Amino acid sequence: MGWLWWVGGALVLGILEMLSLDLVLVMFAGGALAGGAAHAMGAPVWGQILAAAVTSVVLLATLRPWLLRHLRERTPLAETNAAALVGRPAVVLATVTSEAGRVKLAGEVWSARTPAGDALPPGTEVRVAQIDGATAVVLPAVPD
Structure with a gap:
């Protein structure tokens, strides 16, 4: 037993x-x-x-x-949450500098900044380079 x-x-x-x-x-x-x-x-x-x-x-x-x-x-690794946003397109809503700014990303408004000293005016199409906490680090989008 x-x-x-x-x-x-x-x-x-x-x-x-x-x-x-x-x-x-x-x-x-x-x-x-x-x-x-x-x-x-x-x-x-x-x-x-x-x-x-x-x-x-x-x-x-x-x-x-x-x-x-x-x-x-x-089974390929599927990125989720903030990691899934890297590489996605966004549109600048408020001028983005190396210190502050706002973008519309995946239907939501995110705080954003650039990694360099560039200033990106509203309406500029950008790509997310990385997510730093609750801030999207963006670069100007390269036309396909």
């Missing part, structure tokens, strides 16, 4: 993995299954724990990096 505790622990870890998606808890679930297998083969408690620990470490060191690498190859 002790193997049921190991299998139950593996199931709980598997469910928690579905919430975290870090591919760590599933490796511990594999270790728990190894502990259950050790119990089924008649190993003492210390042997079961050792089997679970060794299996977990081996899975974390070998299988997890391989899985992460292949997941990243298949």
Whole structure:
């Protein structure tokens, strides 16, 4: 009956993995299954724990990096939030200098500045070079 505790622990870890998606808890679930297998083969408690620990470490060191690498190859990284605004076009609303200004970016009004001493008048089309806190650092747009 002790193997049921190991299998139950593996199931709980598997469910928690579905919430975290870090591919760590599933490796511990594999270790728990190894502990259950050790119990089924008649190993003492210390042997079961050792089997679970060794299996977990081996899975974390070998299988997890391989899985992460292949997941990243298949799924491109999608930039979100402020990082997704870099490279997007904007229009100057209030003169933008190296200290202050306003632009309309992605339908919202953002504070803006230029990285150099240029002054960009209202109506100028610009591109976002970077986001610095809540300020868009912009450059004049280069015509395509």
